[in-house]
Amino acid sequence: MTTLDAAPAVVREHSPVDGEPCVLLKLGEVVLKGKNRELFERRLADNVRQAVRPIARVDVIRRHGVFIVRTKDATAELVDRLAARISDVMGIVWCHRAWRVGKDVESVEKAALELMDGRTGSFAVRSRRRDKRFPLTSTELDRLVGGRIADRYGLPVRLKDPDHTVSIEVDRDEVFVFSGGLPGQGGLPVGMSGRALVLMSGGIDSPVAAYRMMRRGLRVDYLHFSGMPFTGRSRSTRRTRWCASWTSSRAGRGCSSCRSARPSSRSSRPAPTASR
Numbered sequence: 001m002t003t004l005d006a007a008p009a010v011v012r013e014h015s016p017v018d019g020e021p022c023v024l025l026k027l028g029e030v031v032l033k034g035k036n037r038e039l040f041e042r043r044l045a046d047n048v049r050q051a052v053r054p055i056a057r058v059d060v061i062r063r064h065g066v067f068i069v070r071t072k073d074a075t076a077e078l079v080d081r082l083a084a085r086i087s088d089v090m091g092i093v094w095c096h097r098a099w100r101v102g103k104d105v106e107s108v109e110k111a112a113l114e115l116m117d118g119r120t121g122s123f124a125v126r127s128r129r130r131d132k133r134f135p136l137t138s139t140e141l142d143r144l145v146g147g148r149i150a151d152r153y154g155l156p157v158r159l160k161d162p163d164h165t166v167s168i169e170v171d172r173d174e175v176f177v178f179s180g181g182l183p184g185q186g187g188l189p190v191g192m193s194g195r196a197l198v199l200m201s202g203g204i205d206s207p208v209a210a211y212r213m214m215r216r217g218l219r220v221d222y223l224h225f226s227g228m229p230f231t232g233r234s235r236s237t238r239r240t241r242w243c244a245s246w247t248s249s250r251a252g253r254g255c256s257s258c259r260s261a262r263p264s265s266r267s268s269r270p271a272p273t274a275s276r
Helices: 037-052 076-086 105-115 138-153 205-215 234-250
Strands: 020-027 058-063 066-071 092-101 123-129 164-170 175-178 195-199 219-225 258-263
Touching: 020 037, 020 076, 020 175, 037 058, 037 066, 037 076, 066 076, 076 092, 092 105, 105 138, 105 164, 105 175, 123 138, 138 164, 195 205, 205 219
Parallel strands: 123 164, 195 219, 219 258
Antiparallel strands: 020 066, 020 092, 058 066, 092 175, 164 175
């Protein structure tokens, strides 16, 4: 695909097509790895499962360059929640809420028509065949589905910078149809590059450094020195919440250790304390 529509797709109360809603994940620099690529993909799949565990138990299916996230009794609303959560996991560049339909032209046309129902403005269809055994080429599929959409809704076709992009990806056992997506964090899966300790100060430099290290695959722990009771509680509380949210969402796992050292109110000497 050359054009991506970053606007969220319209969510309906009921399933609009005869297919299965799922999440289609596009990997970033993980695909550039060599013989150790499987190690990176395994870690990323584990991080995705851990990240969405409070929402639902999912199956992460690894394909060439993409992950397919499926769950039992999936609904459009549940898939939206999963996609929003997974978009915070390091190692993902695009997170698409897709419909998984059969490998026949009729199912693809129906899914594309339903996705464009109620939309206005120009559109384009972008097809990609990972399975070259599909009877139609990518160009033929673009023209066929685009013609049906134009005939049904009377929308203009614009191949450069369209208002909406209908993406069709033909895979080994199914076809994925989607429009729109959530940009991911990119980088490498957290946990592939060891561990690090980040000293969280009162400024913005240390949070930015922690974020950049996590994008390079480091699992980080945080250390913050609090001035309480001589300073207010708000800054320390804010740092602790940031650490917890970053570690659980960006890494895909539960909160790592977050330690705080503060002076004692009963003594002139500082008394470090640690809490987990």
